[in-house]
Amino acid sequence: MVVQGRAWKLGDNVDTDQLVPGRYLSLTDPQELASHCLEDMIPRFHELARQGDIVVAGENFGCGSSREHAATALKALGISCLLASSYARIFFRNCINLGLPALTSSEAISGIQDGDEVRIDVAAGAIENLTRAFRCSAPPLSSFLIELIEAGGLTAYVRDRLEARVPAPREKRE
């Protein structure tokens, strides 16, 4: 999977409250969530972001609340890949579960400025900054996670598993 787009560069510790503020958590429609993504940090982000764009962040990206709304909003905006020095664990899982690749590389962060055009070969972990001729690599995701992303995320993966499963008689618990 190769993705390419404009880089949106964020700082360290961008929390999921920033990605989707608490006041919108009753929303479930991905497009409605997308329309509020990062709105207190980058006004009109949802209008500016284009299909394929890449979000680049520093340490502890997606910290705080477990709200999957944050990953859902990014995906609905068409964000194709995340790059960060590190991720908070729930947010990382949520991204992978939704089929949104999230690569880890501190080197990439220092070689990419806001607005740069970036191309990423997700499976290989190869990152190329087309604006300033910079290349580096990120540790590729484990084969299990790539499989999950390529299956379309955890929902599709579980659907396959449920379909394959022979219905077992329900056990009685004491």
Place this chain on the structure above:
Amino acid sequence: MGMTMTEKILARASEQAEVRPGEIVQVSADLVFGQDTTMPLAVIEFRRMGAERVFDPDRVAIVCDHFVPNATVLAAERTKSLREFAGEQGIAHYFEAGRGKNYGVEHALLPEEGMIWPGMVVVGADSHTTSYGALGAFASGFGSTDVAAAMALGEVWLRVPETMRFVYEGELGSWVGAKDLILYTIGQIGVTGALYRTMELVGSAIESLTVDQRLTMCNMGVEAGAKNAIVPVDPETERYLRAVGIREVSIYNSDPDARYHSVTEIEVSEIEPQVACPSSPDNVKPLSEVTGTRLDAAFIGSCTNGRIDDLRRAARVLEGKRVSRDLRLIVIPATQDVYLQALREGLLEVFAEAGAAVSTPTCGPCFGGHMGLLAAGERVIATTNRNFVGRMGHPESEVFLSSPVVAAASAVMGRITHPDEVVR
């Protein structure tokens, strides 16, 4: 080679003799739950998975606590859909404000309801699920799709975490409690200090804490990035479990030769009350460095500090006092049981007479949802867990995190205040 508590629980739940940090394991879940902002997404994904029935209706819980009592028409639609899902699936553990014997903020409610015990694997669609480690359970937060999968399959995949052991020794000073210990710890290690790891909290100072207070500490483990936080089972745990009707438990305490990522010793007698300043939970300062900071609001409540123990401490400070004319105070008991107990003990009267707005249980203000949000430029001192930019309202408002006694004293003075200044 021995194992830590967390490793023992994950070994049991993955049906293995032992597990080691870094291994990916598939573990069975003993309790899967979500709340009114995360569960609607989980139900959507559950249906998209083609799942028809939850793996075990007795091991699934739904707690409507964030936008309750329904703050908006949309929130009302969400709770209605969850009520219907619970009915359809036969989920008896469905909680919503204004119905049933007990309800309220999930991480205060589920332990009170006797739904948490040592050795469990708890999968919660809420980051503060880490709270339940206070009762010796493995408990961690997940997103909605993970919870949907856990509802369908009864299991979840996990990487076995390294354990960081924190040893708290010594006697706590006056007006110093669990909140100060965990804020101090997060201030020391930072918001990524325990990323992906377990925080195991031990030592004589932890043994001296009630389960209510241990819940406060484990609750905030996630603010240091932890996968879970956990406290060994001891006589205080057993007392609490008996009181909520749990008699027989298996204990999974760490072996003496367990391997740790690190061991940190903390002498608690030297710690003064702590305050996390805007806008990160690790921007922690001793109270004496921030006293005098002007405030517009104070909030006592939440899954971090809305239990009876917290309200008793706050009432000690507020008894016979009035909230400053320059500030508004909101007090929210975390559950209906806490509310009733506080009512019987006269605590609600203390708060009301002081001028506080006392509300029925809700997460409302803590996550900037509803009930007492902040305008631009306003400052609040809150007993909650996060002080991110805009967390409790306008992006230009500011949140200071503290214990209930510091929030109470600050409410009386209208500025950040040491309780000694108010209670003489």
